[in-house]
Amino acid sequence: MGKAELPLHAPGTKVDRGYIGESVPRPGLQRLLQGRGAFIDDLRFPRLAHVAFFRSPYAHALVKKLDFKAALRAPGVIAVLDGRAVAEYCTPWVAVLAHLKGIKSPPQHAIAIERACWQGEAVAAVVAESRSQAEDAVALIEAEWKELPVVVDMDDALAGRNVIHPDLGDNICFKREHDTGGVDDAFSSAVVVVEETFHFGRHTGVCLEGRAILADYNAGEHSLTVYHATQAPHMMQDIFSRHLNIPEANVRVITKDVGGSFGIKVHVYPDEMATAAISVMLRRPVKFVADRLESFLSDIHAREHKAKVRLACSKEGDILAFDLDDVTAIGPYSVYPRTSGIEGNQVVNLTGGPYKHQKYRAKMHVVFTNKNVTCQYRAVGHPIAVALTEGIVDIAAQKLGMDPAEFRRRNLIADDAYPYTFPSGIKFEKLSHHKTLDLLLQKMDYKALRAEQAELRKQKIYRGIGLASMIEVTNPSPAFYGVGGARISAQDGATLRLEPTGMLTVMCSVTEQGQGTEAIFAQIAASAVGVSLAKVKVITGDTGITPYGGGTWASRGAGIGGEAVLLAGRALRSNMLDVAAAMLKMDKAELDIAGNAVVHKLTTEKKLELAELGRVAYFRPDTLPLDFQSELTVTRHYTPRQYGFTFTNGIQASLLEVDPDSGFVKLLKHWCVEDSGTVINPMLVDEQLRGGVVQGIGAALFEECIYGPDGQLLNGSMADYLVPMAGEMPDIVCAHVETPTMQSQLGAKGVGEAGTAGAPGAIMNAINDALAPLGARVTRMPFTPERILKALKKVD
Amino acid sequence: MDHAVETTLTVNGTRITRRIAPRVHLVDFLRDELGLTGSHIGCEHGVCGACTVRVNGDIVRGCLMLAVQADGCTVETIEGLSDSKELAPLQQAFHEHNALQCGFCTPGMLMAAQDLVRSGTKPTRDEIRAHISGNYCRCTGYQAIVDAIEATINGKG
Numbered sequence: 001m002g003k004a005e006l007p008l009h010a011p012g013t014k015v016d017r018g019y020i021g022e023s024v025p026r027p028g029l030q031r032l033l034q035g036r037g038a039f040i041d042d043l044r045f046p047r048l049a050h051v052a053f054f055r056s057p058y059a060h061a062l063v064k065k066l067d068f069k070a071a072l073r074a075p076g077v078i079a080v081l082d083g084r085a086v087a088e089y090c091t092p093w094v095a096v097l098a099h100l101k102g103i104k105s106p107p108q109h110a111i112a113i114e115r116a117c118w119q120g121e122a123v124a125a126v127v128a129e130s131r132s133q134a135e136d137a138v139a140l141i142e143a144e145w146k147e148l149p150v151v152v153d154m155d156d157a158l159a160g161r162n163v164i165h166p167d168l169g170d171n172i173c174f175k176r177e178h179d180t181g182g183v184d185d186a187f188s189s190a191v192v193v194v195e196e197t198f199h200f201g202r203h204t205g206v207c208l209e210g211r212a213i214l215a216d217y218n219a220g221e222h223s224l225t226v227y228h229a230t231q232a233p234h235m236m237q238d239i240f241s242r243h244l245n246i247p248e249a250n251v252r253v254i255t256k257d258v259g260g261s262f263g264i265k266v267h268v269y270p271d272e273m274a275t276a277a278i279s280v281m282l283r284r285p286v287k288f289v290a291d292r293l294e295s296f297l298s299d300i301h302a303r304e305h306k307a308k309v310r311l312a313c314s315k316e317g318d319i320l321a322f323d324l325d326d327v328t329a330i331g332p333y334s335v336y337p338r339t340s341g342i343e344g345n346q347v348v349n350l351t352g353g354p355y356k357h358q359k360y361r362a363k364m365h366v367v368f369t370n371k372n373v374t375c376q377y378r379a380v381g382h383p384i385a386v387a388l389t390e391g392i393v394d395i396a397a398q399k400l401g402m403d404p405a406e407f408r409r410r411n412l413i414a415d416d417a418y419p420y421t422f423p424s425g426i427k428f429e430k431l432s433h434h435k436t437l438d439l440l441l442q443k444m445d446y447k448a449l450r451a452e453q454a455e456l457r458k459q460k461i462y463r464g465i466g467l468a469s470m471i472e473v474t475n476p477s478p479a480f481y482g483v484g485g486a487r488i489s490a491q492d493g494a495t496l497r498l499e500p501t502g503m504l505t506v507m508c509s510v511t512e513q514g515q516g517t518e519a520i521f522a523q524i525a526a527s528a529v530g531v532s533l534a535k536v537k538v539i540t541g542d543t544g545i546t547p548y549g550g551g552t553w554a555s556r557g558a559g560i561g562g563e564a565v566l567l568a569g570r571a572l573r574s575n576m577l578d579v580a581a582a583m584l585k586m587d588k589a590e591l592d593i594a595g596n597a598v599v600h601k602l603t604t605e606k607k608l609e610l611a612e613l614g615r616v617a618y619f620r621p622d623t624l625p626l627d628f629q630s631e632l633t634v635t636r637h638y639t640p641r642q643y644g645f646t647f648t649n650g651i652q653a654s655l656l657e658v659d660p661d662s663g664f665v666k667l668l669k670h671w672c673v674e675d676s677g678t679v680i681n682p683m684l685v686d687e688q689l690r691g692g693v694v695q696g697i698g699a700a701l702f703e704e705c706i707y708g709p710d711g712q713l714l715n716g717s718m719a720d721y722l723v724p725m726a727g728e729m730p731d732i733v734c735a736h737v738e739t740p741t742m743q744s745q746l747g748a749k750g751v752g753e754a755g756t757a758g759a760p761g762a763i764m765n766a767i768n769d770a771l772a773p774l775g776a777r778v779t780r781m782p783f784t785p786e787r788i789l790k791a792l793k794k795v796d
Numbered sequence: 797m798d799h800a801v802e803t804t805l806t807v808n809g810t811r812i813t814r815r816i817a818p819r820v821h822l823v824d825f826l827r828d829e830l831g832l833t834g835s836h837i838g839c840e841h842g843v844c845g846a847c848t849v850r851v852n853g854d855i856v857r858g859c860l861m862l863a864v865q866a867d868g869c870t871v872e873t874i875e876g877l878s879d880s881k882e883l884a885p886l887q888q889a890f891h892e893h894n895a896l897q898c899g900f901c902t903p904g905m906l907m908a909a910q911d912l913v914r915s916g917t918k919p920t921r922d923e924i925r926a927h928i929s930g931n932y933c934r935c936t937g938y939q940a941i942v943d944a945i946e947a948t949i950n951g952k953g
Contacts, residue, residue, distance in 0.1 A: 032899030033887040035834015035874030042833035259900030292839040514898030694937035718843035726938040727929035
């Protein structure tokens with residue numbers, strides 16, 4: 001059997017998987033290693049203008065007057081624009097989706113008109129010949145403001161004493177209730193009932209490269225080329241087309257190197273829309289790169305939840321029911337076009353997800369506040385759902401006097417119970433909770449660690465071991481956004497072209513943001529066609545070149561884009577064999593492709609180099625039969641449809657030490673066992689997990705956007721907002737269970753968000769495990785030394 | 797620009813004389829005036845390390861040094877140390893360990909790492925972590941970077 005025909009997920013079959021499953025280094029990295037990448041700010045254009053924004057210093061205020069006179073006279077200034085001027089070129093948007101019933105949000109403009117609703121919202125733009133000149137002129141804008149009442153607290157928002165958008169009637173953007181029935185009965189009959197309220201701080205992505213856009217309007221052809229650090233080029237093409245009124249095919253979005261995204265760069269940002277509109281207005285290229293201070297004020301934030309969760313349990317330790325009440329505050333607008341209702345919705349869908357109880361009730365409110373907007377950021381809702389589920393599970397185990405690992409083993413959904421419908425309504429194709437738990441306990445030598453912990457406690461050394469099981473949404477179908485009316489593609493496509501020399505060009509709609517998308521597409525394409533990896537060149541991130549598709553989000557690149565590449569590869573291989581059969585005058589069924597050549601299928605004797613096949617197909621087709629036309633460019637698409645999402649599962653563990661005198665947490669080690677289906681490149685998967693875990697550790701220990709009662713961000717710089725640095729991070733052990741999805745030929749599920757989803761819960765449980773003998777518990781992330789000392793009642 | 801100061805410095809072996817406004821940071825000068833865009837700008841307040849370059853043999857933050865302060869100095873950037881092959885062992889180790897994802901921090905990280913490599917010491921993993929703790933990477937979680945530096949120092953790069 002040739003490499004390309006492999007039934008990659010056939011259980012028990014021994015097949016040559018080509019490069020699938022190989023830890024090959026990513027091709028093309030030398031460019032980035034030598035500082036020769038092409039990030040937006042590296043691009044040079046003639047007549048390039050730079051834009052800087054005048055942002056509201058108040059969390060909520062009317063703009064009574066903007067005086068641009070001094071700014072207009074400043075050196076290098078080309079234009080100074082308010083919201084009305086930009087609105088003539090860019091229509092406003094409303095971020096709602098039909099399947100989030102009742103969700104509401106007011107219209108939002110590229111530049112705010114009359115009123116600013118958060119500190120940092122842009123109310124004017126200065127365009128100048130250089131960024132520094134634009135910033136100088138911003139400082140010369142004079143504004144008169146009338147401050148309005150500020151809503152910063154989510155409970156105040158819910159109570160609605162001050163309504164931020166009076167037209168909407170209240171501060172509730174979206175609410176959802178879910179009830180299987182029987183929850184009250186389960187709680188009243190339960191022997192063990194536990195309850196806790198968990199708080200999750202608001203944090204943000206801190207991509208090292210700020211948001212960046214360079215829009216280049218050509219008035220001669222009414223076309224707009226946008227160089228954009230985005231995760232979703234086709235979505236942005238549609239957005240620019242509709243809101244700037246330029247025909248879709250005249251808009252080209254090009255995404256070159258992107259300096260980190262993590263969900264931050266998948267949204268529509270008002271200042272970026274303004275930049276594109278200004279390019280149209282001024283008929284010249286215009287660039288905006290968010291600097292670090294404005295990134296903190298204007299990149300989406302995320303999380304900020306307060307969740308009360310109750311768990312009912314039998315005396316034997318069987319979980320009977322979960323009861324959840326979650327509130328999340330999202331700032332003054334739902335973010336376009338994905339909405340800010342998804343994270344809360346995910347918390348309702350996922351809470352309790354690994355366990356086999358049948359009764360579940362949830363209530364969830366999404367409220368407006370006068371802080372920066374929040375929206376989908378790496379692992380959307382999962383870190384909340386996992387931490388509050390695993391937090392309450394540990395509390396229940398503690399109350400029962402059961403070991404947390406044993407309590408999980410008793411309650412995790414059995415590995416042979418699939419397909420399975422969870423009480424929230426979501427469906428699991430096939431998960432492997434018990435396999436991952438067993439592997440984790442073995443990898444970490446759980447029993448030995450527990451023994452060591454007990455020994456050290458005698459010496460007043462407080463170590464904690466925390467576990468976090470999880471389920472995770474990956475490979476979303478159109479059920480995620482499309483059904484709600486969002487013009488966001490759940491489908492992706494790949495075009496493969498055999499070049500005359502026998503090389504392979506792959507063009508795919510999923511983008512590369514550093515996760516290794518292009519590398520795994522090269523591996524899949526090479527394996528499916530039968531060429532060596534060095535023969536493959538991958539192109540992504542250009543709506544003018546690649547097939548249409550969704551891009552990079554929701555852990556979908558490998559599972560959806562990868563499947564499209566596989567299908568296109570198999571089709572191209574078949575077409576190549578047609579050419580070979582015609583050239584060799586042999587039966588196609590006797591031929592195969594391996595090692596950059598056409599070979600005899602049975603004897604593997606080399607029959608034809610691919611370079612010769614290409615030469616004849618492209619330059620001497622006159623030598624082929626008259627009724628034969630070669631087709632050596634092939635496009636295939638893939639959309640997952642059988643399930644709403646292809647769920648994955650995994651489990652993490654943290655080992656750490658808490659110093660009860662200082663409140664400091666020292667991370668000693670972290671383990672992550674994940675089932676992401678077919679693993680295409682183990683090294684890249686592990687690195688996704690590790691990076692994700694560290695991002696989750698940041699949320700658990702360091703990161704919080706702290707607002708004052710007046711809605712002012714108090715720590716909006718990298719000197720004040722702490723991120724994980726190398727010195728504090730542990731080594732992370734990764735291991736895998738592979739349960740391929742049967743929905744696709746490739747069998748890959750997503751993995752990009754798993755680390756971030758599970759780490760905060762594991763860290764929290766480990767800290768609380770360490771604090772348990774001291775009678776303390778922390779429930780408010782991030783777990784700063786101050787909060788730990790407060791829990792220990794050592795400070796007020 | 798009226799107060800521009802004539803400044804002469806050597807960048808990657810080439811002697812350069814320019815009139816530079818005093819407020820221009822070294823990294824902006826390298827990027828905007830010389831087109832050496834490999835040194836990246838991440839925070840502009842000296843925390844993230846993306847703009848790390850070498851001046852007179854020491855690594856500095858290109859966003860905390862003014863270009864005019866480099867008058868008479870020798871400046872080396874990622875482009876220069878790549879062309880001279882000084883960074884080749886580290887670059888190969890970073891590649892093999894996947895010690896970069898988006899690559900935005902990588903030039904600064906390599907400059908910081910090379911500083912340790914050429915110190916001639918045999919640092920522990922904790923010491924490697926401490927040495928690169930002024931360089932922020934959001935993608936990798938740092939372990940692969942530590943692995944790559946360790947492999948290079950131990951001659952397995």
